[in-house]
Structure formats: C-alpha cells, structure tokens
Amino acid sequence: MLSQNLSEFFDTSLHLNCPQISLRKELINSQEIYQGSGSITRTSEGQLELKLSYFDDNSWLLLFEHIEELGEKRGSLTRISDKSAGIGKIVPESEYFSLSAIDSQGREWTSTRVLISQRSFQSNLVTLIAQLHEISYTIQSSSNEKASMCLQLCGDINIPHNTLMQTEEELECFRFPSLAHFFACGYEFFINHQNGITIIEVISDCQELPAFIETRVCEALQFVLSDFITWSTLELNQSTQRTIRIRSLLNKNKKTKLRPPIRFEKLDITKDIWKLYENYLQHILKDSERMLHPISGWIARIIEARTVCLESEMLTLSVAVESLLTIEPLKQLSEKEASLDDDSDDEYNNLQSQISLIQSVIEPLSIDNSLRTRLTGFLGNIKSVSSVSAMDRLRNLVDKGLLDKKLVDAWKDVRNSAAHGYVLEPEKFGKYHKLSNQVTVLFNHLVFLIIGYVGKYTDYREDGWIKKDYNRNSN
Structure with a gap:
C-alpha cells in the first residue's frame, strides 16, 4: 500500500x-x-x-x-x-x-x-x-518498487463499495462495506473514505505510469459518478522518485443533480460501473495532452450546468451532443453510407470536389493576402454549409440501429427551445425535465459508441429508472 x-x-x-x-x-x-x-x-x-x-x-x-x-x-x-x-x-x-x-x-x-x-x-x-x-x-527514493499513485479528494465522494473491510469498528461478526476495489487497464484500484477525505490508490505492475494519469483517473470517475472529481493532494512513486503535489481544496458546496450512466447503491457488487470506468479510462489514456479530453470537458460542463438551472442544463446538453458527433470514431460512424441510387450523395461529393478544385487554382496565384484570406474563408463557409448536419448524423445513427429515435426527437425539442432562448413556463418544467433526462441518456449512448462500451446502463426516461442492457444494435 x-x-x-x-x-x-x-x-x-x-x-x-x-x-x-x-x-x-x-x-x-x-x-x-x-x-x-x-x-x-x-x-x-x-x-x-x-x-x-x-x-x-x-x-x-x-x-x-x-x-x-x-x-x-x-x-x-x-x-x-x-x-x-x-x-x-x-x-x-x-x-x-x-x-x-x-x-x-x-x-x-x-x-x-x-x-x-x-x-x-x-x-x-x-x-x-x-x-x-x-x-x-520531488525526492530520490532508494526503493525500486513498482509505480504507484495516491490521490486525495476533499469530501466523501459517493462511490459504490464492493469490498468489505475489517475495521476497528467491527462488532462481533459484522463487517462494514468501506472500499471499492477493482482492476482497470492493467492497474489495481482502491477507493475509500477516511475522515472526510476520499482516497484513490492506483497500483501498477510497471516502473512508470502514463503522463497525466492523475487527470485521466479523475476524468473517468467524473463520468461514471457524474460528480465533481478534482484531487487536492497527490503522491506519485515511480522509478527511483517520490513526488508530492498539493493543490487548493475544491469547494464541495455545489451539488450536481446529474445522474450517473449506471445508477448505483452504497453497496454494489455487480462490477457494471467499473467495467464502464475501464472502457472510458482506456479510451482517454490515449490522449497525451495535459488538458481534459474533449469528452471529459463536456461532461464537466454538463455537471456544472446541472447546478444552475434547467435552461442552462438544456442548452449545454444539446450543444454537447452536437460536439460529440464531430469526435472520431463517431464522426465517421455517423456518416451516411454511400448508395448507388442516392443522388444526394453524388451532389454532395461533386460540390466538395469543385470547391477543392477552386482552392487548388487559387493557391498558386499571386494575389493580395487579404483577398486570399477572404476567398479561403468564403469557400470554407460553403463547405461548412454543405457538410452533414448534427440532425443528419443522428438520423444516420438511428437508421443504422445505433440510437433510439425517441432520444433523437427529445434532443431536437430540447435544442430548439434552448437555442432560441425561450424562458420555460412553470407548468412546462416537468415536461422539459423529462426531455432533459432523455437527452442525458442520448449523450451517454454516444459516449458508449465512442469508447466501445457494451453493458448495463440506467434508462432515466422511464419511471422507475430501469437498468437495461446496451449494445450497438439494441435500439
């Protein structure tokens, strides 16, 4: 340890x-x-x-x-x-x-x-x-142990425990659930609570951990728990060095209303959440940038929006869905498959080729830089207008059996209301709260497609919040 x-x-x-x-x-x-x-x-x-x-x-x-x-x-x-x-x-x-x-x-x-x-x-x-x-x-360490990391977070983060630990509070034959213990991406994880602190320990079987793994570990937890996850103290042991990093304590006064992709109780031995955690972590570990992964960035904004008001939540969710559609492999997956009798595809491809031809002609010309910039921008706008819209991409995914049409219809209703800045009337709060829940499920399904997750999820659009099986052709 x-x-x-x-x-x-x-x-x-x-x-x-x-x-x-x-x-x-x-x-x-x-x-x-x-x-x-x-x-x-x-x-x-x-x-x-x-x-x-x-x-x-x-x-x-x-x-x-x-x-x-x-x-x-x-x-x-x-x-x-x-x-x-x-x-x-x-x-x-x-x-x-x-x-x-x-x-x-x-x-x-x-x-x-x-x-x-x-x-x-x-x-x-x-x-x-x-x-x-x-x-x-950072100090030099004489030990040559395997790489490991410990993160401390402010407050008792709500996590599903799956391991019973013997404690000093043990009474007769009773033992208390106090630990989440699982394996993901080749690492062993321990998450527990201690004196108002959440402690995350990561044990590896190698000499060094990936760059920015502390950020990625928190990002993956943020997704599966739908909560603000920011570490305040870090200990990193790798090779022959021990590093301690201290940050300001996160203000935990803000409580998000966002529900996790898989609803859980205090004790959960199904392993569903940690399976989803591994899929998400495996995907974002490929990112070598210091900043948040683009998906994680949107999750953080949605969590933040949930603490403000319903209108803010609706706007953020609708834009987040559009953004996910531009991320690979979802971008390519949401493209319409070519058809021999589909004239629209031919027209689109022909327009794109003509724009490319014009650009190749302009490139070698000796013209004023400002004019060149304006022409390039003009052609770029034509390309943008002629490109596949978010609605088209969602319909394509529905046609391929990858999304539920009802979820897409809910997104359309939410987006139209949010984009035009309508102030919701009190009697419509219930309606749009349910629609927002459906768009949250849609967002989660898009993330599932990107990270390749197949397994359980909670369907918040139905009363009782039923846990269902998700696979690429379950819709």
Missing part, C-alpha cells in the same frame, strides 16, 4: 515554515528576484498562500516606484494591492514568477506562474503575498 503521510499536507491548517524562499521572474533574461523567509499556508477558504518577507534599506523607494509602476494607488500608504490595481486587465507574462521554497525539514517546494497579489512595507521590512495554484517537491 502507499504512504499514509499525505494527511499532513491535506489538513486545512497546513503551515509550512520556509527559512529560504526565492521568487524569480519567469521572463527570460529578467534579473528580478526576491529572496527571504516566510511560509506556505492554507487559508480558511482552502487556498494555498505564500508569504515572503525580506529586509531592504530602500524599502520606501521601492514602495513609491511600485506605485508609479502600477499607474494608480490601491490600498493604504504602506500596503499595495497589485490584484485590485489590475482589475479588468489581462496579466502579462512578464508578471509571473517561479517559486523555490525550502521548508524547515529541508524539502524544496516549487511552483510556476506565481502572481504577487499584495505588498506591504514596514520600516525596512518588505512582505509579499501570493496565491499558489499548486506546489510540489
């Missing part, structure tokens, strides 16, 4: 005394650097905050120079708020710093894109305050 020493970093009263702190401008060739001592703490709101103090005989001169640099004065005579002085302005790259802080235990914490928010001046003492998105430190 992984190290249990992460609790000190997760504590809301986190306080790291740092005798040596250095803030250096990230801009190349910049000589601006601040060095001193201070601390890294977690505020009552869960944010990470840096406090750096140093002595300077010319502190008053620095004060007036900085006021002049800001262009206006915000704050008291001895305290300047860089943050308020920059309201409405885009922060230039030249304002960001890199952090190196050595704590009292000799650990070097680093961070990037640090922005100073406040400066105070008292006699010769200058104090800088900055908010940190993330801090990390």
Whole structure:
C-alpha cells in the first residue's frame, strides 16, 4: 500500500515554515528576484498562500516606484494591492514568477506562474503575498518498487463499495462495506473514505505510469459518478522518485443533480460501473495532452450546468451532443453510407470536389493576402454549409440501429427551445425535465459508441429508472 503521510499536507491548517524562499521572474533574461523567509499556508477558504518577507534599506523607494509602476494607488500608504490595481486587465507574462521554497525539514517546494497579489512595507521590512495554484517537491527514493499513485479528494465522494473491510469498528461478526476495489487497464484500484477525505490508490505492475494519469483517473470517475472529481493532494512513486503535489481544496458546496450512466447503491457488487470506468479510462489514456479530453470537458460542463438551472442544463446538453458527433470514431460512424441510387450523395461529393478544385487554382496565384484570406474563408463557409448536419448524423445513427429515435426527437425539442432562448413556463418544467433526462441518456449512448462500451446502463426516461442492457444494435 502507499504512504499514509499525505494527511499532513491535506489538513486545512497546513503551515509550512520556509527559512529560504526565492521568487524569480519567469521572463527570460529578467534579473528580478526576491529572496527571504516566510511560509506556505492554507487559508480558511482552502487556498494555498505564500508569504515572503525580506529586509531592504530602500524599502520606501521601492514602495513609491511600485506605485508609479502600477499607474494608480490601491490600498493604504504602506500596503499595495497589485490584484485590485489590475482589475479588468489581462496579466502579462512578464508578471509571473517561479517559486523555490525550502521548508524547515529541508524539502524544496516549487511552483510556476506565481502572481504577487499584495505588498506591504514596514520600516525596512518588505512582505509579499501570493496565491499558489499548486506546489510540489520531488525526492530520490532508494526503493525500486513498482509505480504507484495516491490521490486525495476533499469530501466523501459517493462511490459504490464492493469490498468489505475489517475495521476497528467491527462488532462481533459484522463487517462494514468501506472500499471499492477493482482492476482497470492493467492497474489495481482502491477507493475509500477516511475522515472526510476520499482516497484513490492506483497500483501498477510497471516502473512508470502514463503522463497525466492523475487527470485521466479523475476524468473517468467524473463520468461514471457524474460528480465533481478534482484531487487536492497527490503522491506519485515511480522509478527511483517520490513526488508530492498539493493543490487548493475544491469547494464541495455545489451539488450536481446529474445522474450517473449506471445508477448505483452504497453497496454494489455487480462490477457494471467499473467495467464502464475501464472502457472510458482506456479510451482517454490515449490522449497525451495535459488538458481534459474533449469528452471529459463536456461532461464537466454538463455537471456544472446541472447546478444552475434547467435552461442552462438544456442548452449545454444539446450543444454537447452536437460536439460529440464531430469526435472520431463517431464522426465517421455517423456518416451516411454511400448508395448507388442516392443522388444526394453524388451532389454532395461533386460540390466538395469543385470547391477543392477552386482552392487548388487559387493557391498558386499571386494575389493580395487579404483577398486570399477572404476567398479561403468564403469557400470554407460553403463547405461548412454543405457538410452533414448534427440532425443528419443522428438520423444516420438511428437508421443504422445505433440510437433510439425517441432520444433523437427529445434532443431536437430540447435544442430548439434552448437555442432560441425561450424562458420555460412553470407548468412546462416537468415536461422539459423529462426531455432533459432523455437527452442525458442520448449523450451517454454516444459516449458508449465512442469508447466501445457494451453493458448495463440506467434508462432515466422511464419511471422507475430501469437498468437495461446496451449494445450497438439494441435500439
């Protein structure tokens, strides 16, 4: 099992005394650097905050120079708020710093894109305050164990337990379900709750884990649980290195109303959810980008929209469905199959070939760049108008037996209402709430097609939320 020493970093009263702190401008060739001592703490709101103090005989001169640099004065005579002085302005790259802080235990914490928010001046003492998105430190490890990772999330995330663990609370012959244990993509997973924290452990049989696996693990959980999943503390052990990363605590006050693709109880031994989890994780692990996978990005927006209002939910869902249709392999799958007696296909292909011909003629011409840009944009618009619409793609999937026509009709109703900005009348809330549930099922089915999932799902369009079998030809 992984190290249990992460609790000190997760504590809301986190306080790291740092005798040596250095803030250096990230801009190349910049000589601006601040060095001193201070601390890294977690505020009552869960944010990470840096406090750096140093002595300077010319502190008053620095004060007036900085006021002049800001262009206006915000704050008291001895305290300047860089943050308020920059309201409405885009922060230039030249304002960001890199952090190196050595704590009292000799650990070097680093961070990037640090922005100073406040400066105070008292006699010769200058104090800088900055908010940190993330801090990390890496040390060499003498052990040669297999790669592993531990994530800590704020709050008790609702997960389906499938394993009974013996605990100190054991009473006679009773044992309590307290752990989700499963295998996915060649990794062993343990998810449990401990003192208001959700802990995710990933054990591998290799020396290194894929890049950004911490993001992908949370993305896959976000889909199958339909909840905000963001880690706050990470421990990564691989090769001969141990890395600790700490982030601000996520505000869990927002509760989403989005229901998971497979409805579950507190204890679930069916393995259906973790089968879906593996399919989703396997698909997004192919993505080597730091940012969220496009599907995960839409899932996050839908979850967020569900916390606002029904109109917001409807608009986000309808646009999300359209976006999924442009992602491979769904894009190709939703294309209409060529037919010998289908004149529309011939007309479409002929138009595309003519546009390509015109583009090839324009390319070598010696014409003004602005004119070339306008012509290229004009031809691109023609291509866009002549391309397959989202409705056409959905109909094609229905014709192939891959989608239920009733779900597509529900999407059409929701999209028309959302796109035109209609304000829902109270008596229609029930109707559109049911329609929105149907579009949620449609969205899930499109995701199933993309990731190649075949198995159980919950049909929220029917009373009782029946669990059904999904396969590519079940509609």
